[in-house]
Structure formats: structure tokens, C-alpha cells
Amino acid sequence: MSGALPTELDQALNAATRAPSPHNTQPWSFGVDGDRVTLWLDRERVLTVADPEARQARLSCGAALFNLRLSLRSNGCEPAVRLVPDPARPDLLAEVHVEGQRRSTLDERKLAQSIFHRHTNRRPFLDRAVPPGVRSALNAAALGEGGRLEHLEPSGRYDAVAALARRAEFLQAGDDSFREESARWTGRPPGSVDGVPLTSAAPPAGQAGALPQRASHTNPALPPRSFEQQPLLVAVLSGGQGALADLHGGMVMQAVLLTATSLGLATSFLSQPFETPETRSAIEQLFRDAGQVHTLLRVGYGYPTPLTARRPVASASVGDS
Template sequence: MNDRELLSGCVEAATLAPSLHNSQPWRFRIVGDGVEVRADRSRQLQALDPDGRELMISLGAAVFTLRVALRAAGWIPGTSLLPDPGDPDLVARVSLLRPQEPSADARRLAAVISRRHTNRGPFTDAVVPADAVEELRAAASFEDAELIVATPASRLIICGLGRIAEERLRSDGGYRAELGRWTRGPRGRRDGIPATAFGPWDAMERLPVRDFGLVHPQLSGRPERFEPYPTIAVLTTVGDRVADWLRAGQALQRVLLVATRLGLSTTPISQPVEIPAIRETLSDPRTGRWAQMVLRLGFAQSASATPRRTLDEVLAPG
């Protein structure tokens, strides 16, 4: 296998990264012995993400997935974030530094890339073990982020803020229109959120579940009983610039892959960080630590995969 074939295979793995509304806002280009990762601004969600923060988190997740795939293929990757100040859409260059036998951890992470799916359904009442929580916190720390697991008291506050955020978003016509664009489309569409991934509504209205019934009332699921005491965590970074958002995305994907390896289901809950005032409440600007994503963790039946664009659609000719 030559370098281009190897890099193309790793790019294909990177396309399985999570993104807001499965928008897949990335483009890739193979240059020499490396891959350029570029932002596709045509896929930025203007109502939900006018500053591009979540777009960059999605791109950071793709960068991390590319790194894992390269490492599992037997290479130490070199990663340069925002390598060209004159080209802000070039968010990273990931290159082949030197060959090295992959570690067992790299192999395990790569093995679950295709099994990681957002689960919007109910979780069981089983408690996430303390040692699993510590592994997830270590995963975030490895990527220069912090995963703060909510206490029972702070969990109530976070879930309450999430419900307020969801209610504010529902009242925004631009949000509803945008939600419709990413959940409607022709059969066989390879992006967006299919009806199979919508998930039910929390019968007790404790958890801030994204309400797809706003634009698809005919597909809105019946309310179901969700876990009464969810494990909620907030992913934070020191700093809130573009580079910090990219680091948050890499940390998010490492946490999600480790969770998948541990048999955990995950739900990124982005509504609380999509309303600036609520996001600031979850952050600590005095210390420079900013909330980037809220995560729900637990045990559940496997969720179905969401579609992905083909390699030809995301990889520029080179």
C-alpha cells in the first residue's frame, strides 16, 4: 500500500466523526505525506452556530479520528492546527512523521470508530462505574481539556438550563427552518439526521432532548421513560478561541471513543452551549475555562448509524 492509499483509508475513517446535525462540515486534501483538513463553510449552521464554534469542534473530532486511524495503521502522526494564518479554513495538517508499531490502546480506539453513534434514546438505570468515569476524564485531559462530571445538585441545574435552552431555540423561526433543512431530504441522502436517529421525548421532561417534532410532527416519537439520574458531564477548555474549539473537538472524540470501548452510550447535549448566556453560566470566565459541550453517559441498546458522504465527496483531487 502506498502513502496515498493509506492516507485515503484514514480520511475515510475520519468522515465517521460526529458533527452538529450530522452536517459533516469538512473537506480533505492529500498533499505529499500528509492530509489537509479544511472547513466547508457551506455546511455551517448559521442559526445555531453563527460563530462557527461547533463547526470547529466537529472538525477537531475529524482531526482526532484521522490521528487515531494513522496511529493504528502504524504511523506516528504529526498534527499542526491552523498552520496558515492567511487561510483560516485550513484548520489542520496531519502528516506521517515516522512508522511505529501501534499501541494496544490505539488499536482499541481505531476498532470502535465505526461503532460510535449518538444515542438519543433512554438509558438504563445502571450507574456508570467510577473507574470508567476516571478513564473518560483522563481521555479529555490527554487532549488538553477537562471533563467535569456533574454532582447530583449540579446535574439538576445543568438539565434545567438545557431545558430552558431548548425552549428558547424552539421559539426561533430560523432554528426551526435550519432543523428542517438537516432532517428533510431525498431518500438516500448521505448527511443530516434520518428519522431513525430522532429518538423519543423524555416523558418526565428531565432531559433536554432535541425536539425534532417541531418540523416533523408526524414522525415525533412517543414520550418514554428516561433514566431518572443521568450521568452528565461538561467538557471544558482553558480559552475560547478557534484553536481551543479544535482542541475541544479532539478531546470530545477521544472521550466518545473511549466511552464506546467501555460499552457506554453517549449523547452530546449541545443546546445549553448554543445559547451564549446559558453557556456563560456553565463556564468560569474568571479562570478562562469555557464549557464547550455537555455529554450524557450511560448504558443502552446500540443506536443506529447516521449516513456519511462518500470519500469522493469530501476528498479533493490531488
């Protein structure tokens, strides 16, 4: 049975493109055929230096898929989602089609609204602890999507993760190809349809905290500010490895990010350790008893910052679905 009206699909595709992606590269494209949508990895938009195996890009596609599915559900459609492990077409990631109608829940509608408010906040967070009940809600969001969240300080991995992030930032500062790639995608004028605008950059840190500042996302022209000395860090984990696990990890990540947004939390990413070969293998080793570590998120309370723009859905469409 065909259920989706074009408006619901349009809304769902629009919601999908609100997913986060490294440097706002938006490494996805969509094929639409009636009420069937295919999700593809767009190789042209993968960061070849920072993300040579396209793992962060596939996480982003997983987040886009989560938004697409949530938007359809919240609009009363029943989507069937198939993650596609097809070695013959490795860039085809998922197929979604609308099987029928359903009644949306209040929670789904509330979470779906967060799609359009969630954003990366690189500014200092307030000196306000995240209460245990809120932390549990984030854990539940990850579990609900078949993944897991680890709050780093009780796990004892915090210092090691912070050291790897500092090491990676140091290696990246001395790597011309890394710096050139970052420079191509950051410092964009406001309203750019991809890349990170200067208005989303962080102010320089007044004094060094446990985590390094990402040079490519800092605006040295701003007055320095004090950041949290030891921000709350969570690791997004899931089972399995490979392309399918990356896509799934992205869905878990987005479930956590949207839940955080709906609970009034601000979030940002700590990805440097995943972006140099030395620190990437070290971080995987560090979490080997916990599962596949996909990403690290800084979580807290902050004042909202501007949203970044996206390419129009039409420019992320593929003809052949």
C-alpha cells in the first residue's frame, strides 16, 4: 500500500538534510521513485584526508536516515527501512519505502521538532551539571536505537581520550594536506549552503582545558573566552564493524543528539582522534572491550548559536534510484 503524500516525503527529505556532517559536507544523495527513497554516499563530498575510509561520512548518512525515518513516522507514515549491504554497489546505503499509515506518538512528534533546532555549539557551555536523569535519557536514546553511550569520566577513559585528541590536533597542525582540506570547508560567509560559516566558529579559549581547541573551527578575531575545564564527554558505540556499522552508528548518534536537543542540551563533536591514522587505531584499541566507537560528543548547557544552511534537497538528488 502506498501511503506517503509528496509533502510528507518532501518534509522527510528536508529533515534528512538537517543531519550533521563533518565540515557540513553533506555527503549524501537521495533517489526518489514514487514513495521509495534510496540513500547514497556522495563520494565527491567525502573528506579524503580526514576521512579516507568515509566512516564519518557514513555516520552522517546514518543521521540523515534517522531524520528521514523519524519525519515520516511523526507525519503518520509507516516507513520500511532496509540498510543495504551490497558489495556490488557500496555507495548505496539504504532503501526506505512507505508501507502504510500509522498513528504518530507525542514523543516522535517532539523529537522530530528537534531536527530543526539541533545544531553544533562550539562556544563555551554554562557551569551547570547535566543531571543523572538527563544522562539516563541520553543512554536510553542510544539503547533504543540498538547502540550504547558511554559517559567518559566514570569509565576512566577520559584522560586517554583527551590525550589522543591533543595528539591528533598537534599532528593535524603540522600536516599541510589536512590544513588545506579544513580551510576549503571552513570560514565560509554566512548563509553558505555547505561548509562551516565563520559565525559558527568558536572563540579562542582563554586558558587551556582538558580538550584541545580545533584550530579550523576557531575564529581568532573573537575575544578569548573561558571554556569548561573538563566538559562532559560521551562516546557513541555500537556492535559490528564496517560500512553497515557506520550507518547504524550514525543513527544511534542522531538519536542521542536529537534527544539532547529536546532536553535543552547543547552538543558539539570531538573528532580529531578519528582523523589521523595513529590516533584512530589508538582510540579503537582504547574502546576495544566496549564495541565500535563511532564518535565523541561534548554535552552541556549553552546559549543557542546560529543554524548552518544546507544545499537544497534537489541538488542532493540522484537520477538513478
